[in-house]
Amino acid sequence: MLTQSAFVSAQAVLPPVFKAGDYHTEKDNRAKVYLTPTRIVWQSDESGKYVNNAKRLLQAGNGQAELVNKDLVVLKNDKDHKASFLLDFGKEIHGGLQLVTGMMKKNAPVKIRVRFGESVSEAMAEIDTLKGATNDHAIRDFTLNVPWLGELEIGNTGYRFVRIDLVDDDAELLLKEVRAMFIFRDIPYLGSFKSSDERLNKIWLTGAYTVQLNMQQYLWDGPKRDRLVWVGDMHPEVMTINNVFGYNDVVPKSLNLIKDVTPLPAWMNGISSYSMWWVRIQRELYQYQGNLTYLKQQKDYLVPLLNLLMSKVKNGSEDLDGMRFMDWPTFANKPAVHAGLQAMMVMTLNDGAQLCRVLGEIKTAEKCEVTVAEMRKHIPDAVGNKQAASLLALANLLPAKQADEIISVGDTKDFSTFYGYYMLEAKAKAGNYQGAINNIRDYWGGMLDMGATTFWEDFDLNWMKNAGRIDELLPEGKIDIHASYGAYSYKKLRHSLSHGWASGPTSWLTAHVLGVEVMEPGCKVLKIVPHLGDLKFVEGTFPTPYGVVKIKHTKLANGKIESKIDAPKGVKIIRG
Incomplete structure (x- = not known):
């Protein structure tokens, strides 16, 4: 882990010709580190005629163009061949790319095409409707000019692999360096986990790192796609932050953002359950960090929100409007969604009552408790759905052992990377710790077996059958796991391979194996x-x-x- 950088205020670094108050400044408390590629995965020419000295890119650089013009990578095009190569930076990162060029024969910019990819196949793909590659949220495929004898920094996305193509006919490009610009919060891992099982240790660390990549200006879902504050998806991320990094201002900053852009009676992100998750995260944040000053600042929004939620309970049953959502795999299962929302409402009002008592809002707390008592008389059927059964168990609406029987059918069949966390929590409540540990090894470990260095937006163990790894060119006869699967908003290559909501095992292992519960x-x-x-x-x-x-x-x-x-x-x- 890199040491914490010493930052000064943005105003302090402005030259004296800038007058204080003339500009709005904002300090970026993220670090930028340059990374050298770890390997060349592929190049269009092995003869040396069109791509020569590519291994030069694996040497450490300094980001400075030089007049020496020796020992450079040479790319050449003619009518028969377009030069290109694919680099691997060893691990998924967030950021861009730095290119340093030499003195080409023609004193003019040179046109190149750059493709970022979370997998080899994404970096090699075209943006089309066939494999799902997109430029949504972040541009990952674009054409641009690089300077003659200069340096250029480009891109802002989540990636591990980069393909560079020389575009024009009869063109030449001299490259001194191609380095990744890794942009991240340079924060210590205060929490740690080490056991006799290296697979679990790697899973714990991968979950922590996945969340760290999403701790940017705000807390995102994914550094490639969904670079947005989705407050429901934040809950597993916040739990990971609490257990790994301790307090970090990205959490309250993100909670405040979503509150400020969602005036009541609107639902956060347009999803009723996500407004409930906001309440639940506030409770988790107070429980772990104990910041009463911050909690008091939420009262004017929290209390009306709780009253809005209670207005959506009819005869003890939730009657929420807006988008009715738990996770994507349950989206079309209306009975399961109702069961999950009933459980969510019970847990949210319990959390809200606790916070209101801390804030001295006794009447609202009592109203929440009365509503919960009424809701406990209406217990929906989990309809055999693992997500619904998990939430019902956690809300004490379904015996945990009965929920575990539903969750255990087919082991990790129908798990999701988001709600898998709550399935693990329900199994722990049922006392089935070994079963949960086995699920973590199989399901989250399965992503590692396919070459993952961060956890994915979704995953199914069945995807692994006859599939190629994400860090390899697809072998003949193998299935492209990134370009072939996914659904809803994450079809094929649009699928994010670094999604913070998938980090659940990190906080679960700390809470239940290391055994830490905040009382x-x-x-x-x-x-x-x-x-x-x-x-x-x-x-x-x-x-x-x-x-x-x-x-x-x-x-x-x-x-x-x-x-x-x-x-x-x-x-x-x-x-x-």
Whole structure:
């Protein structure tokens, strides 16, 4: 992890000829780091005639054009061949590209085409209606001129692979460097997780990194597509942030943004459940960070929102309007959506009541509690749906063991990367920790087996059958896993391969295997009860406003767990 950069205010770095107050300035607290490619995946010519000295790009650069004009990559076109190559930067990143050129024979700009891809196949694809490649939200396929003997920085998207093509006939391009511009929040991983299973360790870290890529100016869904604040999708991300990074201003900044652009009675993002998720995230944020000042700032929106939600309950049953949504796989299943929204309403009003009591809004709290009591008399059928069963169990509307029976049918069949988190939570509530651990290994681990370095918008283990990896050119006879699957808004190559809502195992492993439960706001009291399942040991750290808690659990020969816990002053530990 790179060290935290020291930033000064934007106003302080302006030259003295700029007068204070003449300009609106905003400090960008993200870091920009240049990365050298790790390998050349493919090039159009291996003879050296059209693409020569490409391995030069794998050497560390300095971003500076030079008059020396030696040891450069040479691309040449003629009527028979267009020169191109594909680079791999080793891991999905967010950012753009830096190109440094030499002195071509013609003292003029040279036209190139650049294609960014989260997979090899996306970087090699055309934008058309066949494979789903798009320029939505971020331009990933474009043609531009690069300078003669100069440097150019381009692009702003999520990617791992870059293809560069020389465009014009009889053209020549001399390249000194092609480096990735990695733009990210340079923040320490205060939370950690290490167990006797390296697969779980990698899954925990991949979930954390997926969320870090989406912690940009605001908290996004994906750095390639859905570079937007979708407040419902934020919930798994916020839980990961709480467990890995501790407090980060991207969370309240994003919650404030969506509040400010959604005057009541409108629903956030046009989705009624997403306004409920806003309430639930506020409760999670207060529970983990204990920032009463910030919570008080939400009161004038929170209380009317809770009253709006309660107005949508008829005879104990939710009657929400707006887009009725849990996740995409359940979108067309109206009975399942109703069951999920009923559970969401119960959990939201419970959270709202808790927050209102903290804020001294006792009448609203009592109204929430009365409404919940009425809603508990109306328990919809989960209709065999895993998403609905999970939420019903978490809302105490369905016995957790009964929900686990539904969730366990076919193991990870019908899991989604978003609601898979709540399926894991329901399994934990049922005491089926080993089953959840196995699901994490199989489902999220399956993405890693296909070459993923971040977790995807959606996934199905069936996609792996006879599929090629995302970091390879497609072998003959194999299925292109990125270009062949997906549905709804994420069809084929439009599918995001870095989606923060898929990070659920990271916070789940910390909460249930490392065993950390926040009992009082601001982490003043933590209950630590490990569930190692088949693991021999687990150790890690957990961030609190008072400092980091260090934890290690070891399974002894007799099956008992030996725990060592070191907590900072101000944090009380309850051992389970």
